[in-house]
Amino acid sequence: MTKKALSREKPILMEELDTGFKFEVTEEPGGENIKRCFACGTCTVVCPVFSVNDQYNPRKIIRMILFGLKEEVLKSNFIWLCSGCYSCYELCPRDVKITRLMAAVRNIAVREGHIPKPMELIVGLIEKFGRILEVSEFENIVRSKKGMPELDLTIPELRKVLKRTRIHDVIKSSDIDE
Amino acid sequence: MNKSEYALFLGCTVSVKGLNYELSARKVADRIGIKFVDIPEFSCCGFPLGGIHHSSAVTIAARNLALAEAQGLNIIALCSACTGHMTEVEKLFANGANAKDLKRINASLKDLGYQYNGGVKVRHFARVLYEEIGVNKLRKLITDPLTGLKIAPHYGCHYIKPSEIFDGFDDPIHPQSLDKLIEITGATPVQYRDKLQCCGGGILAIDEETPVKMVKQKLDHIKEANVDAMILVCPFCNIMYDEFQPTVESTFDVEYSIPVLYYPQLLGLAMGLDPKKDLAVKQNQVKVTPLLEKIEGLRGGK
Structure with a gap:
């Protein structure tokens, strides 16, 4: 992946990743299927929010969770930008159930003290x-x-x-x- | 259960902002022979807590379902988000599924006098009109057809999606229920670009700029299609397209003046109901008067 595609200012450091984060997510109601994602990008392509605000990029959020960028995800504003429309949910070829996944991640964020x-x-x-x-x-x-x-x-x-x-x-x- | 009798679930937004929706729904239901039972203890459906505390969202829905079950009634909801959330919870516990979770919820609500046994069905009002009453029966109740009117249907999201909880009553990618319901009024359903675009209302509390941009996209596409009005079936979508239409117009220096009707208001017009008295069109933000004048004109100015 190019630096631009990730659009991060700093590199991802292995030792800073929380590789257990994805298991926390799969244990949360709605997060069960996250590891099925093969990053095809259908979710982002059909997302009506992404079409006007690229801060919300479901494909990228899922990658960040799977990498283990826990703090960055849970403290972010972008996990709260899913409009809950189920467009990606209907079309995801891997049945990741992204709309429910975003709710699951929000539940974890709230528990960790990050409630808007x-x-x-x-x-x-x-x-x-x-x-x-x-x-x-x-x-x-x-x-x-x-x-x-x-x-x-x-x-x-x-x-x-x-x-x-x-x-x-x-x-x-x-x-x-x- | 009596098939034509339902508990009417209003939820939060219809109760405060959707008097025109509720009144028109009650009036057309009356014409059709659907009896609504009001349950004053009904609360918020629980949906707003789904992204905050999952078990609270489920428990609140279960309490509402238990209230309907105690009276032996299925639920008709007017709001698509209420419909979606309570249908999801209804399915979660139907036919003895997830019995352990339900037992835990019932234990927590026991001293408040509630027990849910999984026996309630939740339906959106428009779904009942389309699926249970059916277009053939509805067509017979049309006394004042709206022939010549061009109407854009807005399906929104939770009315048909996620499709796995809606028993296939409509197609989530190419839905047709609202198009058919427009057709029976004599009006013509108009196709437009990106018809299934979401209203963005779900994130209004977090970030106003994003949904306003989403609303602009939709209204642009509907304007291109040159319609007389749009119809919808959710009070949250209504906030975005009717209440926020002037905001979008001033933010982007554009003009739409597209009347936004709840479907029962359109149906009511075709049933000869009184626009002000029965359908509360004065509650609509974008003026409906020009539309009513056009209807008069199309009918030969009677």
């Missing part, structure tokens, strides 16, 4: 409202006018559910008050 702020906020919103958006009295006024049933403004039980799934074992803080 907007994702942390989403957790807080679900705990507070039971939804990622707040239903206000206003919505219910409009709904009544239209003859639609009013909605419960919050689903407080979701906080209890997330307590049982121990989400705060992986997300240390939350911006939303208890």
